[in-house]
Amino acid sequence: MLQTDIVIIGGGIAGCIAAISLVDSYHVTLIDKLAEPKERIGESLAPAAQRILKELDLLEDIEREVGALYQQNLGMQSYWGSDQVHIVDHLRNPDGFVKNLDRKAFEGFLRTAAEKRGVHCIWDTKLYSSSYKSEWKIQVVSNDKNSKPFPIAASFVIDATGRQSHFAKSLGIKRQVVDKLIACWVSVPNTQENVMSTIAAGENGWWYSAVIPNNQRVVAFHTDADLIDKNELKTTESFLKLAQENKEIYDLLNVHNGSIKFHGTVAANSTKLEQVAGRQWAALGDAAVSFDPLSSQGMFNAMASAMQLSKLIKQLKFTDEVEKIYTQQTHQIWQHYIQHKSIFYKAETRWKNAEFWKRRHQDFKVFVTKNAVL
Numbered sequence: 001m002l003q004t005d006i007v008i009i010g011g012g013i014a015g016c017i018a019a020i021s022l023v024d025s026y027h028v029t030l031i032d033k034l035a036e037p038k039e040r041i042g043e044s045l046a047p048a049a050q051r052i053l054k055e056l057d058l059l060e061d062i063e064r065e066v067g068a069l070y071q072q073n074l075g076m077q078s079y080w081g082s083d084q085v086h087i088v089d090h091l092r093n094p095d096g097f098v099k100n101l102d103r104k105a106f107e108g109f110l111r112t113a114a115e116k117r118g119v120h121c122i123w124d125t126k127l128y129s130s131s132y133k134s135e136w137k138i139q140v141v142s143n144d145k146n147s148k149p150f151p152i153a154a155s156f157v158i159d160a161t162g163r164q165s166h167f168a169k170s171l172g173i174k175r176q177v178v179d180k181l182i183a184c185w186v187s188v189p190n191t192q193e194n195v196m197s198t199i200a201a202g203e204n205g206w207w208y209s210a211v212i213p214n215n216q217r218v219v220a221f222h223t224d225a226d227l228i229d230k231n232e233l234k235t236t237e238s239f240l241k242l243a244q245e246n247k248e249i250y251d252l253l254n255v256h257n258g259s260i261k262f263h264g265t266v267a268a269n270s271t272k273l274e275q276v277a278g279r280q281w282a283a284l285g286d287a288a289v290s291f292d293p294l295s296s297q298g299m300f301n302a303m304a305s306a307m308q309l310s311k312l313i314k315q316l317k318f319t320d321e322v323e324k325i326y327t328q329q330t331h332q333i334w335q336h337y338i339q340h341k342s343i344f345y346k347a348e349t350r351w352k353n354a355e356f357w358k359r360r361h362q363d364f365k366v367f368v369t370k371n372a373v374l
Protein backbone atom coordinates (compact mmCIF):
# COMPACT_ATOMS: atom_id res chain seq x y z
CA MET A 1 0.00 0.00 0.00
CA LEU A 2 1.24 3.47 -0.89
CA GLN A 3 1.64 5.53 2.29
CA THR A 4 1.43 9.30 2.02
CA ASP A 5 0.70 12.24 4.34
CA ILE A 6 -1.80 14.02 2.10
CA VAL A 7 -3.66 12.66 -0.90
CA ILE A 8 -5.18 15.25 -3.22
CA ILE A 9 -7.87 13.99 -5.58
CA GLY A 10 -8.08 16.25 -8.64
CA GLY A 11 -5.10 17.86 -10.34
CA GLY A 12 -6.80 20.98 -11.70
CA ILE A 13 -5.81 24.45 -10.52
CA ALA A 14 -6.90 23.96 -6.89
CA GLY A 15 -5.27 20.54 -6.57
CA CYS A 16 -1.95 21.57 -8.16
CA ILE A 17 -1.65 24.79 -6.14
CA ALA A 18 -2.38 22.91 -2.90
CA ALA A 19 0.17 20.22 -3.81
CA ILE A 20 2.89 22.74 -4.69
CA SER A 21 2.28 24.68 -1.51
CA LEU A 22 2.27 21.61 0.78
CA VAL A 23 5.13 19.58 -0.68
CA ASP A 24 7.84 21.42 1.27
CA SER A 25 6.36 20.08 4.53
CA TYR A 26 4.59 16.81 3.64
CA HIS A 27 4.68 13.81 1.38
CA VAL A 28 1.92 14.71 -1.09
CA THR A 29 0.23 12.42 -3.62
CA LEU A 30 -1.83 14.06 -6.37
CA ILE A 31 -4.14 12.05 -8.61
CA ASP A 32 -6.22 13.08 -11.61
CA LYS A 33 -8.53 11.08 -13.79
CA LEU A 34 -7.21 12.73 -16.97
CA ALA A 35 -3.90 11.65 -18.51
CA GLU A 36 -3.44 15.30 -19.46
CA PRO A 37 -5.49 18.51 -19.12
CA LYS A 38 -8.18 19.07 -21.73
CA GLU A 39 -9.36 22.15 -23.61
CA ARG A 40 -11.92 24.02 -21.55
CA ILE A 41 -13.49 27.41 -21.10
CA GLY A 42 -12.46 29.67 -18.20
CA GLU A 43 -9.53 31.81 -19.20
CA SER A 44 -9.56 35.17 -17.33
CA LEU A 45 -7.20 34.94 -14.39
CA ALA A 46 -7.89 37.74 -11.88
CA PRO A 47 -4.87 40.05 -11.24
CA ALA A 48 -4.77 39.12 -7.53
CA ALA A 49 -3.83 35.54 -8.53
CA GLN A 50 -0.38 36.88 -9.37
CA ARG A 51 0.38 37.30 -5.67
CA ILE A 52 -0.20 33.60 -5.11
CA LEU A 53 1.86 32.59 -8.14
CA LYS A 54 4.66 34.84 -6.87
CA GLU A 55 4.48 33.41 -3.36
CA LEU A 56 4.91 29.93 -4.83
CA ASP A 57 7.77 31.10 -7.04
CA LEU A 58 5.85 30.32 -10.24
CA LEU A 59 5.24 33.82 -11.61
CA GLU A 60 8.57 34.36 -13.36
CA ASP A 61 8.31 31.10 -15.26
CA ILE A 62 4.76 31.96 -16.32
CA GLU A 63 5.72 35.45 -17.45
CA ARG A 64 8.49 34.00 -19.58
CA GLU A 65 5.79 32.12 -21.49
CA VAL A 66 3.74 35.16 -22.48
CA GLY A 67 2.11 34.45 -25.82
CA ALA A 68 2.06 30.70 -25.23
CA LEU A 69 0.54 30.42 -21.74
CA TYR A 70 -1.34 33.70 -21.64
CA GLN A 71 -1.89 37.11 -23.14
CA GLN A 72 -2.67 40.32 -21.33
CA ASN A 73 -6.29 41.33 -21.15
CA LEU A 74 -6.38 45.09 -21.58
CA GLY A 75 -9.96 45.44 -20.42
CA MET A 76 -13.59 44.60 -20.88
CA GLN A 77 -16.28 46.22 -23.01
CA SER A 78 -19.56 45.68 -21.29
CA TYR A 79 -23.15 46.02 -22.52
CA TRP A 80 -24.79 45.47 -19.15
CA GLY A 81 -27.73 47.54 -17.93
CA SER A 82 -27.64 49.72 -21.04
CA ASP A 83 -27.18 49.59 -24.83
CA GLN A 84 -24.22 51.92 -24.40
CA VAL A 85 -20.81 50.31 -24.15
CA HIS A 86 -19.02 50.70 -20.84
CA ILE A 87 -15.25 50.08 -20.77
CA VAL A 88 -13.57 48.65 -17.68
CA ASP A 89 -9.77 48.60 -17.90
CA HIS A 90 -7.12 47.33 -15.48
CA LEU A 91 -4.67 50.19 -15.93
CA ARG A 92 -4.80 51.26 -12.31
CA ASN A 93 -4.98 47.80 -10.75
CA PRO A 94 -1.91 47.43 -8.48
CA ASP A 95 -1.81 43.70 -9.33
CA GLY A 96 -1.64 44.44 -13.06
CA PHE A 97 -3.74 43.11 -15.90
CA VAL A 98 -6.05 40.14 -16.11
CA LYS A 99 -4.23 37.24 -17.78
CA ASN A 100 -6.16 35.50 -20.54
CA LEU A 101 -4.89 31.93 -20.31
CA ASP A 102 -4.52 29.09 -22.69
CA ARG A 103 -6.27 27.03 -20.05
CA LYS A 104 -5.00 23.63 -21.17
CA ALA A 105 -1.40 24.88 -21.35
CA PHE A 106 -1.69 26.60 -17.95
CA GLU A 107 -2.98 23.46 -16.25
CA GLY A 108 -0.17 21.50 -17.96
CA PHE A 109 2.33 24.04 -16.60
CA LEU A 110 1.01 23.58 -13.04
CA ARG A 111 1.14 19.78 -13.33
CA THR A 112 4.77 19.94 -14.46
CA ALA A 113 5.65 22.35 -11.65
CA ALA A 114 4.09 19.95 -9.11
CA GLU A 115 6.11 17.04 -10.51
CA LYS A 116 9.34 19.06 -10.50
CA ARG A 117 8.84 20.11 -6.87
CA GLY A 118 8.56 16.49 -5.75
CA VAL A 119 4.80 15.86 -5.60
CA HIS A 120 4.03 12.19 -6.27
CA CYS A 121 1.70 12.55 -9.25
CA ILE A 122 -0.52 9.77 -10.56
CA TRP A 123 -2.40 10.74 -13.72
CA ASP A 124 -5.08 8.88 -15.66
CA THR A 125 -6.36 7.49 -12.36
CA LYS A 126 -9.57 8.20 -10.48
CA LEU A 127 -11.09 7.84 -7.05
CA TYR A 128 -12.73 4.45 -6.56
CA SER A 129 -13.68 4.29 -2.86
CA SER A 130 -12.62 5.54 0.57
CA SER A 131 -12.84 4.50 4.20
CA TYR A 132 -11.57 5.91 7.49
CA LYS A 133 -10.10 4.05 10.46
CA SER A 134 -7.66 6.29 12.35
CA GLU A 135 -6.38 7.30 8.87
CA TRP A 136 -7.85 7.37 5.36
CA LYS A 137 -7.61 4.44 3.03
CA ILE A 138 -8.33 5.59 -0.50
CA GLN A 139 -8.77 3.16 -3.37
CA VAL A 140 -7.95 4.57 -6.79
CA VAL A 141 -8.16 2.94 -10.19
CA SER A 142 -6.43 3.65 -13.46
CA ASN A 143 -8.55 4.25 -16.57
CA ASP A 144 -6.90 1.24 -18.17
CA LYS A 145 -9.75 -1.31 -18.48
CA ASN A 146 -7.66 -4.23 -17.17
CA SER A 147 -6.40 -2.48 -14.07
CA LYS A 148 -7.58 -3.17 -10.53
CA PRO A 149 -8.09 -0.59 -7.75
CA PHE A 150 -5.03 0.01 -5.57
CA PRO A 151 -4.94 1.48 -2.04
CA ILE A 152 -3.33 4.66 -0.73
CA ALA A 153 -3.15 5.29 3.02
CA ALA A 154 -3.15 8.98 3.99
CA SER A 155 -3.51 11.14 7.07
CA PHE A 156 -5.47 13.83 5.20
CA VAL A 157 -7.58 13.89 2.02
CA ILE A 158 -8.19 16.95 -0.14
CA ASP A 159 -11.14 16.88 -2.54
CA ALA A 160 -10.17 19.05 -5.52
CA THR A 161 -12.35 17.25 -8.07
CA GLY A 162 -14.21 20.37 -9.21
CA ARG A 163 -17.95 20.91 -8.96
CA GLN A 164 -18.61 17.15 -9.00
CA SER A 165 -16.88 16.93 -5.55
CA HIS A 166 -16.49 13.17 -5.97
CA PHE A 167 -14.85 12.50 -2.62
CA ALA A 168 -17.35 14.54 -0.55
CA LYS A 169 -20.19 13.01 -2.54
CA SER A 170 -18.90 9.54 -1.71
CA LEU A 171 -19.24 10.53 1.98
CA GLY A 172 -22.90 11.36 1.31
CA ILE A 173 -22.49 15.15 1.45
CA LYS A 174 -24.96 17.08 -0.70
CA ARG A 175 -24.67 20.44 -2.47
CA GLN A 176 -26.65 23.64 -2.10
CA VAL A 177 -27.59 24.83 -5.57
CA VAL A 178 -28.59 28.43 -6.14
CA ASP A 179 -29.44 28.53 -9.86
CA LYS A 180 -29.42 26.52 -13.07
CA LEU A 181 -26.89 28.46 -15.13
CA ILE A 182 -25.21 26.64 -18.02
CA ALA A 183 -22.74 27.89 -20.63
CA CYS A 184 -22.51 26.82 -24.24
CA TRP A 185 -19.22 27.75 -25.91
CA VAL A 186 -17.36 27.81 -29.21
CA SER A 187 -13.91 28.96 -30.31
CA VAL A 188 -12.96 30.81 -33.49
CA PRO A 189 -9.79 32.30 -34.94
CA ASN A 190 -9.38 35.91 -33.85
CA THR A 191 -8.76 38.44 -36.57
CA GLN A 192 -9.93 41.58 -34.76
CA GLU A 193 -7.50 44.25 -33.65
CA ASN A 194 -9.67 45.00 -30.64
CA VAL A 195 -8.66 42.32 -28.14
CA MET A 196 -10.76 43.50 -25.22
CA SER A 197 -13.16 40.98 -23.74
CA THR A 198 -16.87 41.54 -24.31
CA ILE A 199 -19.82 40.91 -22.06
CA ALA A 200 -23.36 41.55 -23.29
CA ALA A 201 -26.69 40.90 -21.59
CA GLY A 202 -29.62 39.57 -23.63
CA GLU A 203 -33.24 38.74 -22.90
CA ASN A 204 -32.59 35.11 -21.93
CA GLY A 205 -29.08 35.27 -20.56
CA TRP A 206 -25.72 36.81 -21.40
CA TRP A 207 -22.90 36.54 -23.92
CA TYR A 208 -19.18 36.57 -23.34
CA SER A 209 -16.15 36.69 -25.59
CA ALA A 210 -12.40 36.79 -24.89
CA VAL A 211 -9.21 36.45 -26.92
CA ILE A 212 -6.78 33.75 -25.77
CA PRO A 213 -3.24 32.84 -26.96
CA ASN A 214 -2.61 31.50 -30.47
CA ASN A 215 -5.03 34.03 -31.94
CA GLN A 216 -8.07 32.20 -30.74
CA ARG A 217 -11.26 33.64 -29.35
CA VAL A 218 -13.79 31.95 -27.10
CA VAL A 219 -17.46 32.90 -27.28
CA ALA A 220 -20.03 31.66 -24.77
CA PHE A 221 -23.74 32.01 -24.14
CA HIS A 222 -25.06 31.66 -20.57
CA THR A 223 -28.65 30.84 -19.70
CA ASP A 224 -30.65 28.63 -17.33
CA ALA A 225 -30.80 24.95 -18.26
CA ASP A 226 -34.60 24.88 -18.04
CA LEU A 227 -35.13 28.02 -20.13
CA ILE A 228 -33.77 26.73 -23.41
CA ASP A 229 -34.57 23.87 -25.73
CA LYS A 230 -31.43 21.66 -25.71
CA ASN A 231 -31.50 21.54 -29.53
CA GLU A 232 -30.70 25.26 -29.57
CA LEU A 233 -27.33 24.49 -27.96
CA LYS A 234 -26.43 21.45 -29.98
CA THR A 235 -24.58 22.57 -33.09
CA THR A 236 -22.56 25.42 -34.55
CA GLU A 237 -25.59 26.34 -36.68
CA SER A 238 -27.98 26.53 -33.73
CA PHE A 239 -25.41 28.55 -31.73
CA LEU A 240 -24.97 30.98 -34.62
CA LYS A 241 -28.72 31.38 -34.89
CA LEU A 242 -28.98 32.24 -31.19
CA ALA A 243 -26.13 34.74 -31.55
CA GLN A 244 -28.16 36.73 -34.04
CA GLU A 245 -29.84 38.46 -31.08
CA ASN A 246 -26.59 40.30 -30.38
CA LYS A 247 -24.88 42.19 -33.20
CA GLU A 248 -21.41 42.47 -31.59
CA ILE A 249 -21.25 38.76 -30.83
CA TYR A 250 -22.78 37.71 -34.13
CA ASP A 251 -20.24 39.80 -36.07
CA LEU A 252 -17.35 38.12 -34.22
CA LEU A 253 -18.66 34.71 -35.23
CA ASN A 254 -20.11 35.25 -38.63
CA VAL A 255 -16.84 36.33 -40.30
CA HIS A 256 -15.44 32.92 -39.33
CA ASN A 257 -18.48 30.85 -40.20
CA GLY A 258 -16.80 27.65 -41.44
CA SER A 259 -14.02 27.63 -38.86
CA ILE A 260 -16.14 27.78 -35.71
CA LYS A 261 -15.25 24.95 -33.31
CA PHE A 262 -18.26 23.90 -31.24
CA HIS A 263 -17.38 22.67 -27.71
CA GLY A 264 -20.81 22.05 -26.18
CA THR A 265 -22.44 22.94 -22.87
CA VAL A 266 -21.06 22.94 -19.33
CA ALA A 267 -22.57 23.64 -15.89
CA ALA A 268 -21.90 27.19 -14.69
CA ASN A 269 -24.21 27.48 -11.69
CA SER A 270 -23.47 28.71 -8.18
CA THR A 271 -23.21 25.82 -5.75
CA LYS A 272 -21.71 25.02 -2.36
CA LEU A 273 -21.04 21.78 -0.52
CA GLU A 274 -23.22 21.52 2.58
CA GLN A 275 -20.09 20.53 4.50
CA VAL A 276 -16.73 21.73 3.08
CA ALA A 277 -14.46 19.97 5.59
CA GLY A 278 -14.58 17.12 8.10
CA ARG A 279 -12.36 14.80 10.08
CA GLN A 280 -9.00 14.99 8.28
CA TRP A 281 -10.45 16.04 4.94
CA ALA A 282 -11.39 19.29 3.16
CA ALA A 283 -12.73 20.34 -0.25
CA LEU A 284 -11.06 23.07 -2.33
CA GLY A 285 -11.89 25.29 -5.28
CA ASP A 286 -15.04 24.36 -7.21
CA ALA A 287 -15.42 21.22 -5.12
CA ALA A 288 -16.18 23.47 -2.13
CA VAL A 289 -17.92 26.41 -3.86
CA SER A 290 -18.52 27.03 -7.54
CA PHE A 291 -19.06 30.54 -8.85
CA ASP A 292 -21.00 32.08 -11.73
CA PRO A 293 -18.51 32.84 -14.57
CA LEU A 294 -19.78 36.44 -14.45
CA SER A 295 -17.53 36.84 -11.40
CA SER A 296 -14.35 35.67 -13.22
CA GLN A 297 -13.17 34.56 -9.77
CA GLY A 298 -13.32 30.75 -9.99
CA MET A 299 -9.61 30.16 -10.69
CA PHE A 300 -8.53 32.76 -8.15
CA ASN A 301 -10.79 31.15 -5.55
CA ALA A 302 -9.34 27.73 -6.43
CA MET A 303 -5.84 29.09 -5.77
CA ALA A 304 -6.76 31.15 -2.70
CA SER A 305 -8.65 28.31 -1.02
CA ALA A 306 -5.68 25.99 -1.69
CA MET A 307 -3.33 28.50 -0.03
CA GLN A 308 -5.68 29.04 2.93
CA LEU A 309 -6.01 25.33 3.58
CA SER A 310 -2.32 24.56 3.20
CA LYS A 311 -1.39 27.37 5.63
CA LEU A 312 -3.89 26.01 8.17
CA ILE A 313 -2.54 22.48 7.81
CA LYS A 314 1.06 23.64 8.22
CA GLN A 315 0.12 25.65 11.30
CA LEU A 316 -2.38 23.31 12.98
CA LYS A 317 -1.34 19.93 11.52
CA PHE A 318 -4.24 17.51 10.97
CA THR A 319 -6.32 18.69 13.93
CA ASP A 320 -10.05 19.50 14.16
CA GLU A 321 -9.14 23.21 14.23
CA VAL A 322 -8.35 23.01 10.52
CA GLU A 323 -11.91 21.87 9.82
CA LYS A 324 -13.40 24.57 12.04
CA ILE A 325 -11.42 27.55 10.71
CA TYR A 326 -11.52 26.46 7.06
CA THR A 327 -15.32 25.99 7.28
CA GLN A 328 -15.73 29.53 8.67
CA GLN A 329 -13.46 31.03 6.01
CA THR A 330 -15.33 29.29 3.19
CA HIS A 331 -18.68 30.36 4.61
CA GLN A 332 -17.57 34.01 4.64
CA ILE A 333 -16.34 33.82 1.05
CA TRP A 334 -19.65 32.30 -0.04
CA GLN A 335 -21.75 34.99 1.73
CA HIS A 336 -19.65 37.75 0.20
CA TYR A 337 -19.89 36.15 -3.25
CA ILE A 338 -23.70 35.73 -3.07
CA GLN A 339 -24.15 39.43 -2.18
CA HIS A 340 -21.96 40.57 -5.06
CA LYS A 341 -23.63 38.23 -7.54
CA SER A 342 -27.01 39.71 -6.65
CA ILE A 343 -25.76 43.31 -7.07
CA PHE A 344 -24.36 42.58 -10.54
CA TYR A 345 -27.47 40.84 -11.85
CA LYS A 346 -29.78 43.50 -10.41
CA ALA A 347 -27.84 46.15 -12.36
CA GLU A 348 -29.42 44.79 -15.56
CA THR A 349 -33.04 45.96 -15.71
CA ARG A 350 -33.86 45.99 -19.44
CA TRP A 351 -35.75 42.66 -19.42
CA LYS A 352 -37.38 42.75 -15.98
CA ASN A 353 -40.20 40.45 -17.06
CA ALA A 354 -38.03 37.84 -18.76
CA GLU A 355 -37.77 34.72 -16.60
CA PHE A 356 -33.93 34.65 -16.60
CA TRP A 357 -33.73 38.16 -15.11
CA LYS A 358 -36.83 37.84 -12.92
CA ARG A 359 -35.14 34.94 -11.10
CA ARG A 360 -32.06 37.05 -10.51
CA HIS A 361 -33.99 40.07 -9.24
CA GLN A 362 -35.74 38.04 -6.54
CA ASP A 363 -34.13 36.73 -3.39
CA PHE A 364 -32.64 33.44 -4.43
CA LYS A 365 -33.91 30.10 -3.19
CA VAL A 366 -31.42 27.39 -2.29
CA PHE A 367 -32.20 23.80 -3.14
CA VAL A 368 -30.16 20.81 -2.09
CA THR A 369 -29.17 18.03 -4.49
CA LYS A 370 -26.66 15.23 -4.85
CA ASN A 371 -25.20 16.77 -8.02
CA ALA A 372 -24.00 20.22 -8.92
CA VAL A 373 -23.93 19.34 -12.58
CA LEU A 374 -27.29 19.81 -14.25
Ligand SMILES: Cc1cc2nc3c(=O)[nH]c(=O)nc-3n(C[C@H](O)[C@H](O)[C@H](O)COP(=O)(O)OP(=O)(O)OC[C@H]3O[C@@H](n4cnc5c(N)ncnc54)[C@H](O)[C@@H]3O)c2cc1C
Binding pocket: 009, 010, 011, 012, 013, 014, 015, 031, 032, 033, 034, 041, 042, 043, 044, 045, 046, 125, 126, 127, 160, 161, 162, 163, 164, 166, 183, 220, 266, 267, 268, 284, 285, 286, 287, 291, 293, 296, 297, 298, 299, 300, 302
Ligand atom coordinates in the same frame (compact mmCIF):
# COMPACT_ATOMS: atom_id res chain seq x y z
C1 LIG B 1 -18.37 28.71 -18.55
C2 LIG B 1 -17.33 28.96 -17.50
C3 LIG B 1 -16.48 30.04 -17.62
C4 LIG B 1 -15.53 30.29 -16.62
N1 LIG B 1 -14.72 31.38 -16.77
C5 LIG B 1 -13.83 31.66 -15.79
C6 LIG B 1 -12.97 32.79 -15.92
O1 LIG B 1 -12.97 33.50 -16.93
N2 LIG B 1 -12.11 33.06 -14.89
C7 LIG B 1 -12.08 32.27 -13.76
O2 LIG B 1 -11.29 32.56 -12.85
N3 LIG B 1 -12.86 31.19 -13.63
C8 LIG B 1 -13.73 30.86 -14.62
N4 LIG B 1 -14.51 29.76 -14.50
C9 LIG B 1 -14.41 28.91 -13.29
C10 LIG B 1 -13.15 28.03 -13.30
O3 LIG B 1 -13.03 27.31 -14.50
C11 LIG B 1 -13.21 27.08 -12.10
O4 LIG B 1 -13.49 27.82 -10.95
C12 LIG B 1 -11.90 26.32 -11.92
O5 LIG B 1 -11.72 25.41 -12.97
C13 LIG B 1 -11.89 25.57 -10.59
O6 LIG B 1 -10.71 24.82 -10.49
P1 LIG B 1 -10.68 23.47 -9.65
O7 LIG B 1 -9.28 23.00 -9.68
O8 LIG B 1 -11.35 23.70 -8.35
O9 LIG B 1 -11.64 22.45 -10.41
P2 LIG B 1 -11.51 21.83 -11.87
O10 LIG B 1 -10.86 22.80 -12.77
O11 LIG B 1 -12.86 21.36 -12.24
O12 LIG B 1 -10.52 20.59 -11.69
C14 LIG B 1 -10.95 19.39 -11.15
C15 LIG B 1 -9.94 18.30 -11.52
O13 LIG B 1 -10.32 17.10 -10.87
C16 LIG B 1 -10.23 16.01 -11.77
N5 LIG B 1 -11.19 14.99 -11.30
C17 LIG B 1 -12.55 15.07 -11.29
N6 LIG B 1 -13.07 13.95 -10.76
C18 LIG B 1 -12.04 13.16 -10.42
C19 LIG B 1 -11.95 11.87 -9.81
N7 LIG B 1 -13.05 11.19 -9.44
N8 LIG B 1 -10.73 11.33 -9.59
C20 LIG B 1 -9.60 12.01 -9.97
N9 LIG B 1 -9.63 13.24 -10.55
C21 LIG B 1 -10.82 13.81 -10.76
C22 LIG B 1 -10.58 16.61 -13.12
O14 LIG B 1 -10.05 15.84 -14.18
C23 LIG B 1 -9.94 18.00 -13.02
O15 LIG B 1 -8.61 18.00 -13.48
C24 LIG B 1 -15.45 29.46 -15.49
C25 LIG B 1 -16.31 28.37 -15.37
C26 LIG B 1 -17.24 28.11 -16.35
C27 LIG B 1 -18.17 26.92 -16.20
